[in-house]
């Protein structure tokens with residue numbers, strides 16, 4: 001006995017619709033999680049950069065860095081200005097991905113309120129504003145971190 005064509009078509013349509021919904025829900029979660037949500041849902045020290053070492057992501061990260069206005073304080077190539085250089089070997093709170101992600105998202109005051117201390121001293125010492133309202137997704141934030149790390153690859 002064969003399945004009537006109409007029943008088969010209905011079953012297929014439902015299956016396709018369900019898989020499209022599932023795919024867009026998954027994509028939504030991965031891409032639209034905000035930097036703050038990523039921080040709030042992850043233990044200190046456990047944030048992992050999905051783009052680590054990816055040159056293409058670093059290039060996108062540089063565009064996002066410019067678009068977010070980070071260059072106003074850190075310079076277009078990260079050499080510093082009103083803010084400390086990102087391209088030198090001194091790191092105020094540390095150079096691991098987790099710390100950089102939290103610093104940029106929260107800004108230095110909230111980072112310190114979360115228990116972080118200055119461990120390195122740059123020539124410029126001052127508060128860094130938070131970027132949680134400027135950089136919309138955790139994914140974009142990771143690309144910015146990837147670009148900053150790429151300044152240190154050579």
Ligand code: HEC
Pocket residue numbers: 065068069070071072073074082083084085086090091092093094100103104108118122124125126127128129131135144148
């Ligand atoms: C108004 C100026 C200003 C803006 C805009 C700004 N920063 Fe900063 N940034 C600072 C200052 C000042 C510090 C040092 C903070 C401290 O000493 O606690 C800093 C520190 C940093 C550090 C750590 C540097 C080190 O040597 O350890 C990183 C990374 C960084 N900023 C990235 C960014 C990114 C990415 C953006 C854009 C989303 C940004 N900053 C926007 C002023 C700024």
